[in-house]
Every structure is written in structure tokens, then in C-alpha cells.
Amino acid sequence: MQIKFREFNPFDSWFWWQFSTTPSAAEKQYVEEVFRSWFFLGKLGGFNAENIQIQETGLDLNYLQYDEDYADQSFMALMHNMGEFEYQGQWGRCWFDLGTSDAIALDVLVNALRQFSKDYVEIEVLCIGGQNNGWSIDQDYSSFNNGDSYN
Template sequence: MQVQFREVDTFSLWVWFELHQSPSEEDLELLDAVLSSWFMIGRLGGYNTMNLQAMYAGNETVSFMNYDHEHSDSAFQATFHDMGSLEHKGKWCRCWFNLGTADELALDVLINALINFSRENVGITHCFIGGVNKEWPVPTMQVSVV
């Protein structure tokens, strides 16, 4: 799967997928589950680089580490706001997101998940983060779905 970043607006982000072939209903359900799961973690504030205590502790010190709840409570909230419905047209799929105040960590997590998803399930040839597809215009106003 090739990944390409286009113009990224985290408050109105389209993610585009070009598949090897037109997806089946099962393929669409699986891709929707991946995106919905990623969104739910973001909605709950999971992509917050201001509070990555275990990661920064390192493998040697994470056992029996003291979790700093005050730091966690004082960290800026980083939550996704909205997600549109997964749409498809031929070999193409797309989905709209408002990443709100979440960090770019969210995009890395999505890409990592999609790479494995593409290998094991639906073959994705390209994933475009942001921008538009000239052959498939986007609506001028996105309706919120929570």
C-alpha cells in the first residue's frame, strides 16, 4: 500500500483508498470497522502525545512504573470530533473526519493499521491522506455523524 499526503486539514480531512478491485459488501464492512474503531479511540482521546507516559518510560522502566495521574489530568484533551460514512465508487473508497484536537499520532496509527489490513484482507493499492479526487468531488458541507 502506497501512502501519499495531500493538503491536510485536520478539521475536514478526507481519506481516500484505491483498492485492487471493487470491494464486496464484506470488504466494505471490514474497512468501515477499521475506520470506526480508529475513530472511537480518537473520540475517547487516545491519540494524545501530551500523555504518552508508558512510551516515554521505555521498555526497561515500564514494569511497576508509577503512572502520574496529575499529569494525565492536566494534559490538553485531544479528541476527534466527527466522522462521516464510508463511501465507495468502483475501486475507490473515501471517508471524512474531523480530527479535532487529536495529534498527528492518529494518522500514524491509522496508516499502520491499514498496512496490515491491506495485507491480510482487502488489497489497498493507495491511501491518500487529505486533498480531493478530481473524478469524485466532495460535498461542500459535511454533515456531522457521532
């Protein structure tokens, strides 16, 4: 799976993906569940790089002393909004306001989609940000007017 970054604004960003063939309804649903799961983790603050105490501990997690005060003092890193999924031929897209979530969120999404593409539904290209030739975006689409039920 090829990963491409375009102009990127974390508060107003489109994610585009190209399937290897025109996707079935079930294949669309599978991909949507990956994105929805990722978004819900982000909405709950799961992508907070300021508080990665467990990762920073290393391999030996035996009797790890998790510092709740440190966790409470870290800046909140929450995703804000998610748009509706749209499809055109082999392409799919969805709009996100990633809010204050950290870039680790993008690593997690890319890693998940790469494995998903190998095991379930082949995705040839994932484009993060920008626009896609031949498929215009509504300039009024924003975190204040996206009509999504996940907010």
C-alpha cells in the first residue's frame, strides 16, 4: 500500500484511499470500521504522545508504576469530528478534524490499514490530506458544518 501525504491541516483534512477493484458493500463496511474505530480511540484521547508512559518504559513492564498524576497533567489530545464516508469508483474518502490528537494517531492508522490491506481488503493507495484530482470537495465542509452523527 502506497502512503502519500498532501497539504495537511489536522483540523480540516480529507483522507482518500483507492481500492484495487471497485469495492463491494461489505468491503466498504470493513474499511469504514477501521476508520470509525480509529476515530473513537482519538475521540477518547487515545493518541496522546505526551502521555506514553508504558511505551517509554521499554520491554520490561513487570510491576510498572503508572503515574496517574503525570497522566492527569498532560495536555488533552482529542479528535473532534468525522464526516460521512463517500465513494466514487475505486476511491473512498472521509473528512476528519483531528483536533489536538498527536501525529502518533496517523502512525496507528497507517499501520492498521497496511495490515488490513494485506489480510482483508486490498488498498492500493492511502492519501492523507489535500484533494484528489477529478473529485472536488465542498469548501463549506468544516468542523462546524459536517452533519456527522459521530460528533
